[in-house]
Amino acid sequence: METGSYMIDGQKLENQLGELLNVFYARRQSKLAGLKLIPILKRKNPYLYRATGVATGSEIIRQVMAAFISSSDETIFGNEFFEPLAKWAATEAAKKRANTSVTVGGAAGVDIAVEDAVCYIALAVKSGTNVFNTQSRSQQESEFQALRSRLSKIKKQFRSVVGYGYGRKAKRVSANRNYEEVAGQEFWELVTGEPDFYLRIMKFMEEKPKQHALRFKEELARTENRLVREFLFHFSNPDGSINWEKLTAFNSGSAPMKLEKNSLNPD
Numbered sequence: 001m002e003t004g005s006y007m008i009d010g011q012k013l014e015n016q017l018g019e020l021l022n023v024f025y026a027r028r029q030s031k032l033a034g035l036k037l038i039p040i041l042k043r044k045n046p047y048l049y050r051a052t053g054v055a056t057g058s059e060i061i062r063q064v065m066a067a068f069i070s071s072s073d074e075t076i077f078g079n080e081f082f083e084p085l086a087k088w089a090a091t092e093a094a095k096k097r098a099n100t101s102v103t104v105g106g107a108a109g110v111d112i113a114v115e116d117a118v119c120y121i122a123l124a125v126k127s128g129t130n131v132f133n134t135q136s137r138s139q140q141e142s143e144f145q146a147l148r149s150r151l152s153k154i155k156k157q158f159r160s161v162v163g164y165g166y167g168r169k170a171k172r173v174s175a176n177r178n179y180e181e182v183a184g185q186e187f188w189e190l191v192t193g194e195p196d197f198y199l200r201i202m203k204f205m206e207e208k209p210k211q212h213a214l215r216f217k218e219e220l221a222r223t224e225n226r227l228v229r230e231f232l233f234h235f236s237n238p239d240g241s242i243n244w245e246k247l248t249a250f251n252s253g254s255a256p257m258k259l260e261k262n263s264l265n266p267d
Contacts, residue, residue: 007097016088017208020084029216035068037227046252049063054242057228061231077127082126086111086123087104091104092192102115109139110143119156122158124161148160163181163182169182
């Protein structure tokens with residue numbers, strides 16, 4: 001039981017986190033079940049596997065899956081957890097803020113707009129703090145600038161903000177950058193008005209991840225077994241060792257290699 005005054009009710013927050021975790025795990029399992037070996041092997045470095053002493057197909061598959069899950073999870077969590085949570089939390093908090101309204105979406109490059117009597121805050125929600133490359137950063141700046149120009153007639157303070165769901169972001173002042181960056185605690189406080197909302201997210205997850213973990217581990221085992229069988233079918237010698245020459249020729253040969261079709265790889 002929470003004590004104290006919060007902008008967002010604890011039971012509502014717990015329910016919302018439960019729904020978002022359901023979506024996250026459903027997408028996570030779906031992505032894992034759809035993982036295909038051949039497209040991934042085309043992008044991997046067979047020389048690196050050999051140089052680091054990898055000796056079995058299962059070792060390669062575990063490394064492939066670990067890299068895939070790490071990259072995929074970050075994307076899914078940002079899209080299916082952080083972004084919808086921020087939209088929901090901003091909308092809930094606005095109900096207790098005088099003369100405050102929240103618009104979800106509504107402009108290119110903006111996920112949430114929070115407007116009160118004196119200020120308009122345009123928020124782009126990101127997951128971690130390393131999402132931008134030069135091109136995407138330039139596009140974000142252009143989208144904020146276009147919105148700033150369109151809203152110049154409302155005569156309110158205009159703040160364009162990129163908010164990151166976790167981490168820290170050093171305060172930087174740049175003449176060429178037309179937006180602020182906030183992360184972690186500062187981001188969630190801006191969205192909700194609660195200094196410790198970032199901790200409440202963690203608290204109210206409670207036991208829910210454990211409820212999903214077993215089903216995900218089962219899918220993990222099925223996927224690993226499927227990919228190991230497929231790898232050994234295509235890239236193992238009769239004695240069970242890895243056929244490094246065939247794997248390298250498939251990955252790096254100038255002529256595309258056609259692999260023998262089998263029931264594990266009907267495509």
